[in-house]
Amino acid sequence: MNQTITKFGHPATLVADYVHWVVLLRPAQPTLGSLVLAAKSDATAFSSLAPVAFAELARVTADIESALGAAISFDRINYLMLMMVDPNVHFHVIPRYAGMRAACGIEIADAGWPKVPALGEARDLDPDETARLVDWLRGSWPSAAG
Numbered sequence: 001m002n003q004t005i006t007k008f009g010h011p012a013t014l015v016a017d018y019v020h021w022v023v024l025l026r027p028a029q030p031t032l033g034s035l036v037l038a039a040k041s042d043a044t045a046f047s048s049l050a051p052v053a054f055a056e057l058a059r060v061t062a063d064i065e066s067a068l069g070a071a072i073s074f075d076r077i078n079y080l081m082l083m084m085v086d087p088n089v090h091f092h093v094i095p096r097y098a099g100m101r102a103a104c105g106i107e108i109a110d111a112g113w114p115k116v117p118a119l120g121e122a123r124d125l126d127p128d129e130t131a132r133l134v135d136w137l138r139g140s141w142p143s144a145a146g
Contacts, residue, residue: 002040002088003086004086004089005024005038005040005090008027009024009130010024012127013027013036013130015035015134015138016067018056019052020040020049020050020053020056020057021039021053021057023035023038023060023063023093024038025130025133027125027130028122028123029106029108029124030117030119032095032101032102032103032106033068033074033095033103033133033137034092034093034095034122035068035093036090039053039088039090041089044083044087048089063141064077067137067141068095071103072095072097073097075096075097075098076095077094077095077096078092078096078117080092080117094117096112096117099113103133103136106123106133
């Protein structure tokens with residue numbers, strides 16, 4: 001695993017594992033169910049990923065949207081590729097919704113709705129909350145996931 005994946009809490013935050021990608025629960029939640037979609041390679045430029053990683057990305061994003069749709073019932077979804085601090089290829093996946101969403105005793109409003117995500121207002125999860133949300137999201141993941 002690359003340093004970006006480790007920084008985002010792997011293995012404790014692992015929701016789904018694919019050949020070229022991992023899906024992690026984002027430790028700071030601007031909205032409920034926020035994820036990090038990270039390439040397993042050491043690539044630091046999106047264009048440097050192998051063609052097979054791009055091909056698998058279609059399946060991974062379909063699984064993300066299916067799982068978050070079932071779990072969160074989002075209105076929109078944002079894929080943010082910032083890569084300013086963490087160098088390896090990754091996206092912040094932010095489900096967007098009007099109002100509040102709750103799961104596992106955790107309630108989070110989308111403070112930025114309907115504009116850009118309010119990343120600075122994210123709720124930091126403790127290890128118990130992280131474990132509960134990871135298990136909850138895994139329960140919504142398509143059974144064929146890597």
